Structures are given as C-alpha cells and as structure tokens.
Amino acid sequence: xxxxxxxxxxxxxxxxxxxxxxxxxxxxxxxxxxxxxxxxxxxxxxxxxxxxxxxxxxxxxxxxxxxxxxxxxxxxxxxxxx
Amino acid sequence: xxxxxxxxxxxxxxxxxxxxxxxxxxxxxxxxxxxxxxxxxxxxxxxxxxxxxxxxxxxxxxxxxxxxxxxxxxxxxxxxxxxxxxxxxxxxxxxxxxxxxxxxxxxxxxxxxxxxxxxxxxxxxxxxxxxxxxxxxxxxxxxxxxxxxxxxxxxxxxxxxxxxxxxxxxxxxxxxxxxxxxxxxxxxxxxxxxxxxxxxxxxxxxxxxxxxxxxxxxxxxxxxxxxxxxxxxxxxxxxxxxxxxxxxxxxxxxxxxxxxxxxxxxxxxxxxxxxxxxxxxxxxxxxxxxxxxxxxxxxxxxxxxxxxxxxxxxxxxxxxxxxxxxxxxxxxxxxxxxxxxxxxxxxxxxxxxxxxxxxxxxxxxxxxxxxxxxxxxxxxxxxxxxxxxxxxxxxxxxxxxxxxxxxxxxxxxxxxxx
Numbered sequence: 001x002x003x004x005x006x007x008x009x010x011x012x013x014x015x016x017x018x019x020x021x022x023x024x025x026x027x028x029x030x031x032x033x034x035x036x037x038x039x040x041x042x043x044x045x046x047x048x049x050x051x052x053x054x055x056x057x058x059x060x061x062x063x064x065x066x067x068x069x070x071x072x073x074x075x076x077x078x079x080x081x082x
Numbered sequence: 083x084x085x086x087x088x089x090x091x092x093x094x095x096x097x098x099x100x101x102x103x104x105x106x107x108x109x110x111x112x113x114x115x116x117x118x119x120x121x122x123x124x125x126x127x128x129x130x131x132x133x134x135x136x137x138x139x140x141x142x143x144x145x146x147x148x149x150x151x152x153x154x155x156x157x158x159x160x161x162x163x164x165x166x167x168x169x170x171x172x173x174x175x176x177x178x179x180x181x182x183x184x185x186x187x188x189x190x191x192x193x194x195x196x197x198x199x200x201x202x203x204x205x206x207x208x209x210x211x212x213x214x215x216x217x218x219x220x221x222x223x224x225x226x227x228x229x230x231x232x233x234x235x236x237x238x239x240x241x242x243x244x245x246x247x248x249x250x251x252x253x254x255x256x257x258x259x260x261x262x263x264x265x266x267x268x269x270x271x272x273x274x275x276x277x278x279x280x281x282x283x284x285x286x287x288x289x290x291x292x293x294x295x296x297x298x299x300x301x302x303x304x305x306x307x308x309x310x311x312x313x314x315x316x317x318x319x320x321x322x323x324x325x326x327x328x329x330x331x332x333x334x335x336x337x338x339x340x341x342x343x344x345x346x347x348x349x350x351x352x353x354x355x356x357x358x359x360x361x362x363x364x365x366x367x368x369x370x371x372x373x374x375x376x377x378x379x380x381x382x383x384x385x386x387x388x389x390x391x392x393x394x395x396x397x398x399x400x401x402x403x404x405x406x407x408x409x410x411x412x413x414x415x416x417x418x419x420x421x422x423x424x425x426x427x428x429x430x431x432x433x434x435x436x437x438x439x440x441x442x443x444x445x446x447x448x449x450x451x452x453x454x455x456x457x458x459x460x461x462x463x464x465x466x467x468x469x470x471x472x473x474x475x476x477x478x479x480x481x482x483x484x485x486x487x488x489x490x491x492x493x494x495x496x497x498x499x500x
Contacts, residue, residue, distance in 0.1 A: 017145070019144035019148070020143045020144050020145060041149070041213060044213045045213075048210070048213070051209065
C-alpha cells in the first residue's frame with residue numbers, strides 16, 4: 001500500500017468511528033487528539049479496524065506511534081512492509 | 083410509619099410497535115391496530131415480531147449510537163420524551179436528586195449474540211472481541227446510557243424481573259421517592275429482545291412462541307386458539323414525582339397518582355405461573371391502595387397469549403374480583419405483542435388516557451373466546467366507553483414466578499390537579 005492509500009484508509013476508519021466529526025481540515029503533523037474528540041475507546045477501535053483491514057497485529061508497546069496521522073501512516077507502512 | 087407523600091406521573095415517553103407518542107399509541111390501541119409483522123430472524127426464518135420505527139438520532143449522535151445498545155437507545159429516547167412531556171428542563175434540574183430506574187427482562191443477550199457471531203466469522207480469534215462489550219452488557223446499561231446522555235448524577239440502575247420488569251421499574255421509582263432518596267424518578271422498562279435470534283429460539287423450543295398465517299393475528303390473548311407469545315421491542319419511561327413537587331413547579335400534566343403496588347413470588351415453578359400467587363399480588367396492591375376490588379375500573383391483564391398463562395391470570399382475577407359488575411378487563415399484547423421488560427410500563431401508559439377520554443381499549447384478536455377465559459366485562463375486539471374511570475390496576479407477571487401489580491388513581495380536576 002502507498003502512503004496515500006494508507007492515509008485514506010486511516011481517514012475512512014476515523015469516519016466510521018466518529019461519523020459526526022469533520023476530518024477535512026485534519027493536519028497530519030499535529031496530534032490527532034488535539035484535533036478530534038477521540039478517547040481511549042476510540043483509539044482501541046482504530047487498532048481493531050487496522051487489524052481487520054490490514055491484517056496487522058499492533059502490540060501495546062507500539063501504540064505511541066499513533067500520535068499524528070503522519071506518524072500513524074509511517075508506522076502502518078513499516079508494518080505492512082515487514 | 084405513615085407516608086404522606088403522594089407520587090404522581092407527570093410525563094410519559096414511549097417507543098412501541100404501534101406508535102412513538104402516547105397519543106398515537108392510544109389511538110391505535112383504541113382502534114385495535116396490530117403492530118406485528120413478519121421479521122427475518124437469523125437461523126429461524128420469518129417470525130412474527132413487533133419492531134419499533136423511531137429516529138434514534140433525535141437524541142444521540144452516531145458515535146453514541148455505535149457505542150451503545152439498542153436498549154440504551156430506546157431508554158434515552160423514552161427518557162428524553164418523558165422529561166419533555168413533563169415540562170422538566172434538565173439543565174435547570176438538580177440531577178443529583180433525579181433517579182433512573184429501568185426494568186429489564188434480560189440484558190446483554192443481543193450484544194453477546196452479535197459478538198459471538200463476529201468472533202465465529204474470524205475463526206474464534208478473541209482479539210476481535212469488541213472492547214465495548216463490557217459496557218454494553220452490564221445489567222445497568224440502559225439506565226447508565228440515560229445517565230450519560232442526560233448528565234444525570236443521581237442513582238441509575240436496572241431492575242431485572244423477567245416480564246414483570248416494566249412494573250418493577252415503576253415501583254422502584256415510586257418507592258425511591260417515598261423513601262426520599264430522590265425527588266424525581268425516570269422509571270419504567272425497555273426491551274431490545276427482537277434483535278437476538280436466541281431469544282426467539284428459546285421461546286420456540288419452550289413451545290411458547292406463537293404462530294398464525296396472519297402476523298397481525300398471532301398475538302391473541304384469551305382466544306381459544308392462541309398458541310404462544312409474539313416477541314416485541316420497545317420502551318416506556320415515566321416521570322414520577324411528588325404531587326407537591328409537581329404543583330410547586332407548575333406541572334401542566336398529571337396522568338395519575340400511584341396509590342398502591344405489590345411484588346410477590348409464586349415460589350412454585352420456573353415457568354408455569356400460579357393463579358394463587360397472582361391473586362395474592364393483586365390483593366396486596368388493592369390493600370395498600372386502600373381499595374376494595376369493586377373500586378377498580380380497569381384491569382389491564384398481563385396475559386401473553388400462551389394457553390396456560392392466560393387461564394391462570396383469569397382464575398386469579400376471579401378470585402380477587404368475585405363480583406365484576408363495574409370492573410372492565412382488557413389487554414394490550416394483541417396490538418403490541420409482548421414487549422417484555424417494557425410491557426408493564428407500556429401497558430399502564432396505554433390505559434392512563436382512560437381517565438380523560440372515558441374509553442377502555444380492547445383486547446384484540448379474540449375470534450373465538452376461550453370459555454376458560456370468559457369473564458364478564460372483558461373488552462373484546464372493540465373499545466368500550468365507561469363512565470367515571472377512577473382506578474386502574476395494571477398487572478405484570480414473569481418467569482420464576484415474579485408478580486407485580488400497580489394501582490393508579492385519577493387526579494380529579496379541581497380537587498388535586500395543579
């Protein structure tokens with residue numbers, strides 16, 4: 001998957017989890033939590049969706065990689081390529 | 083200790099297979115309209131059931147809906163509508179003095195069934211088990227979702243009581259006000275049962291699921307050919323408060339005053355109800371209300387359209403009401419099906435307008451009256467007028483032999499009304 005495809009997938013997952021939020025102005029370099037009203041349960045939803053969509057298991061110690069969209073995409077890309 | 087508090091019903095919120103406002107629900111009950119349709123149930127095929135059509139997004143956003151349960155959504159809708167109907171602004175209410183008490187027949191079956199199916203689809207990989215499951219299946223879920231949605235800080239919990247649960251929720255709210263634990267109670271019952279194939283299957287295997295070529299005729303309490311229940315979903319929550327409180331804040335509506343209630347157990351059989359236990363319950367409710375049986379104007383029967391259960395209730399009524407000249411008997415489930423945990427509260431709501439419109443809604447689908455269920459003043463198939471309706475007795479009975487009866491009195495205009 002290309003970086004852009006991963007980003008699109010991530011945004012689709014966000015939309016599924018928070019259907020009433022607007023993600024159009026999301027800044028990829030800024031903390032997701034600072035822009036979107038996500039809580040810990042939403043974060044677990046993201047992890048579960050990625051597991052389902054990309055068939056990757058994300059261990060708890062890797063969760064800090066999901067701070068920004070940029071860092072999330074980078075992490076997913078690295079996992080998909082290993 | 084003599085309790086001088088008078089507890090009244092000042093708001094009603096309802097979701098049912100035949101209407102989502104009390105006026106629509108009442109109109110359809112008076113017209114004998116059935117809300118039962120065929121529904122596709124996984125692994126079982128087409129089964130008659132009572133589904134509700136309401137807008138869950140009216141009071142919840144999509145994220146809340148995705149996280150919560152159907153029962154929670156029904157409860158939120160009913161609670162919001164009841165508070166609105168009562169004219170209570172939640173922002174101006176001390177919610178630490180407001181309690182939420184919701185009767186449930188069961189809770190968690192729907193979520194557990196769905197979860198198990200999803201896990202099965204993923205080769206039983208438990209990492210796909212939703213982290214939302216625990217908050218969805220805890221037994222306080224529907225009441226807790228109401229608390230979260232409305233930011234209510236007083237007590238919230240559910241009362242489990244099989245099919246007597248709707249009345250139990252009302253009774254719990256009534257008692258908590260009498261105890262002084264809360265000033266206002268949002269109380270009643272909810273059910274999401276039609277969303278689990280297991281519940282249909284369990285009733286089917288118990289030989290208690292009704293059938294008929296016409297889905298609108300399946301639920302037919304007291305008919306000679308009745309053959310079981312119809313499972314429905316829905317909810318009804320009331321706003322309860324003291325008459326003093328209602329008058330003080332200028333409440334515009336008072337549907338009635340709860341003047342007596344009783345809960346007791348058959349202690350005889352897990353499934354088969356006992357006329358003796360049911361009679362004891364009605365008798366105790368009458369005594370606590372300070373009434374004689376002849377004072378009751380309407381008995382809303384619990385009868386669910388099972389061959390055994392309906393006869394037991396009629397026998398119980400015959401025991402407590404030997405002279406039925408002035409008491410009318412009806413039933414709601416022919417129209418709604420059995421809304422399980424919601425039934426007691428919903429059926430009470432459907433009868434409360436009798437105080438103002440002077441009509442008694444009918445028990446429908448009685449094509450051939452079962453001689454064993456024949457009673458004087460059974461309002462069969464067509465609504466009936468009745469003068470001076472002042473007292474309603476509402477029955478709700480459930481498995482494991484739990485019985486609950488509530489007596490409600492009309493608030494006379496000019497005498498007690500605000």
